Amino acid sequence: MRKSTALIKEGTLVPAGKRRRGGAVWKNIKKNWQLHLMILVPVTYVLIFYYGPMYGIQIAFRNFTPRKGIWGSDWVGWQHFVDFFTYHDFKTILLNTLAISAYSLFAGFPVPIILALMMHVTRRNTLRKIVQNTSYIPHFISVVVMVGILFQVFNPITGLYGSLYRMLGGTGYPSDIRLNAGSFRHLYVWSGIWQEMGWSTIIYVAALSNVSPELHEAAMIDGAQRWQRVRHVDLPAILPTVAIRLILRCGSILSVGYVKVLLMQNSLNISVSEVISTYVYTYGLGNMKFSYGTAIGLFDSVVNLILLLSVNRLVKWLSGNEMNML
Amino acid sequence: MKNKRWLSLIVVAVLLLSLAACQPAKPPTESEKVTPQATPTGTDKPVTPTGTDKPAETPEPTPSGPPPRKGITLTLGLRKNVHVEDYDTNAFTRWLEEQSGLDLDFMLFASDTAESATQLATMMSGNEKLPDLLLSIGNLTVAKTIELGKDGYFVDLKDYLDKSTHFKAGLAALTEAQQKKLMTIGADPVTGAIYAAPSFSSARDSIDAPFAMGRINDEWLKKLNLKKPSNPDELYDVLVAFRDKDPNGNGKADEIPALGSIALYRADIVSWLLNGFVHINNSHGYALNITDGKVWSPYVTDEFREGLRYVRKLVANNLLAEQTFVISKTDEYRGIICPADGSAVVGLVAMHPTLHVVKENERLFEYAPIMPFKYAPFAADTYSYPTIITADCQHPDEAFALIDLSYTLGCSIRSRFGEFGVNWDWAKPGEKDARGKDAVIRTMPENGAVWGAQTNQTWSAGSFPSLPKDRAGAFTNDNSLTARRVILMNQYLDEYIAYAATHSMKEIAVTTELVHTEEELTKKEKIAPDISKYIKKSIAEFCTGVLDLDRDWDAYLATLEGLGQKDWVAIMQAGYTRVMGGK
16 A cells, blocks of 8 residues: 555656546656556556457347358347347256356365475475476376376276286276266365466466565564564565465456366266357357357356455455455 | 677577467468469360360250459468378369369468367457358357358358359259258348358268168178077077177187167267157267157157167176277277277177278178167268358458359369379269169279378369269279179169168158257257257266166156256257248
């Protein structure tokens, strides 16, 4: 708070609604023209690729045919939304999406934070570097290969799982855990955590490297042990980063990617593995039902936006206005 | 300050250039496109025109010779096949160019059917220029093709087909009923327009005709002194013996009495077993049956339930591997059928002999064919419409001439067997094909494989439409493993046909392509995929014990009703009656 006030006093940022606003803004642009020139590029990018295509949302309310184009297609009102909400499996699909997303969030979100803190406190630089590099590598494996590895490992006949079972004295073949609908979410979520935990630590490692050594020195003088320094110095320092990441993750809670789910889907787990994105892929794009797919996408986005704003408000309230994205 | 300004300007310039580089690539204009150089006849290989390189008795209209080059380039939209080295210099491309007088260019789509459909959809929604011809792109149903044709995307081929040379000759060779179906199914029921070139394949002519190919380990049967089972009860006893009596003799309890895959092509052992109780044909999704013109669903019958109970008994007693419901990758399946250590572990298996066995493995020859116990469904006759001329094509007459060329015997042989004089020659009198009929051609495997291997002789895919008349039986003196496997498949087909003839085969599968009204189509599109998905899921759940056949059967029936089972049957009945002309 103090910092922003100081900036305003210096005249770098001028509060809206003040006198001679236009003049001040122009003066500001002129003074920092390099910065404004640089920001122009991402702003243009966002306008062209994110805001520009938004006019296409209207096809969710039309019966879009490419030949007639967006503006020429017939209006159908809320028809596609009604179709989706009255689809016999709508509830299952929605709940599956929420379950996978929430599970991924709650199980996966703390892991990179813990890993980053562990790497930060370790005294051995070599060990830290080895852990960092090896934990980054799975991120670069494609989803297709990743699922292939997963299925090969858990194959009870030819895989590692089956071999271990027989090595430990089992006869025949163990039961196939890929058959169990209940195991789908665990396999999906924990393989994802394994693949992404290293890569996700990067932002926390960066935040931790910014913690002032003076704070640690002061804590040590006060007699703080290593765990206490993590708890009272490191953790509060990365809390804003954690909050922002959490808010962003909540803003994509209905956006479970379809590729991995489709690759892991079979007839026995489909009751828990059919999610919104796989439904859109199969029924929307596969059958060229663009309007229907767009309507579902719009529904996704609206729910995500509501969640993002809600979580942001919650975090703001919990932190006493200290943390706020918007 | 000056340095700072320069630095800022450089950074901005780099960012702008990066942004520009991220723009989607603009399709090349006509003048920018590279036209493949057609190799003149006779300069490299003796590519002889159709009229001169085949015996006079071959029943095909013979053009007087290759037409002169027309200076017209057609762009062909094809799904990329990884086995093809270079489409531009491919021998089949060169032959087509020579015969048609056209220059051919290619726009390659994803090899995966669904992905190519998405690519096509994206191009259409972005109003991008489509290639002149679309060859088997996407999984466009007839209804979708007609819808897009009516929207102005595709050219109506009706007049072209009526005035064609080779297509009409091929059509005339079909039965009257087949001709009628072929020309009715693909046509707009209101206007009669046909937006895609028809292709027909008789199910019983194809080695892939049996809906699932059962094989049983003959070595194990001999070792255990058992005879090949001929009904479900006998099979049960044989599988118990496979499980308990260590037929592979390695002292380990590693035998898998029965294995299949409900996801892999022609490997659905569950449907194979169910056909010991009720006629189930899922070669085109879970289809309905027809008896004496009446459409009915086998999935609600007591026989179906008894079949499921039998399969459940096999799974519960470790006689049918649970992996049958999970395996969806060919490599995984091959790895179980042909383990690395060489010992056989599978007793009864449903498999495709050229797809599901590890290369250079002789294991397949230890297995004997076994027929399903009551019904022997065939893959339905295929009435497909794979080739389309788009509205963006500037030369539709020439594009159709190319399509018409595809109905010739010469084109059909070259698309499948490669280059004349290099990969094949005309058969000598007395030479027989794999099914014992007089061969039309003889292959020359010593000059390399043209199918399923790296090649520059064919497109390694049946991209063009064809009619049965265009297909040739091939004599081969090839003794390779692949050739011997194909012979096995032919033997299986012959045995299957003979078996089917001795069994009650009144029921036939309803094909997926019938003639529907728009209202029926809308309804069918909504309910049929859900019902099919639900049946597939329920079969897996009943067989693995997730659902109980006593406790959950009524709920299963109720769900099917809720999904529109009765409507589905009624729609298919209406479509069938319409296509059969009220009969």
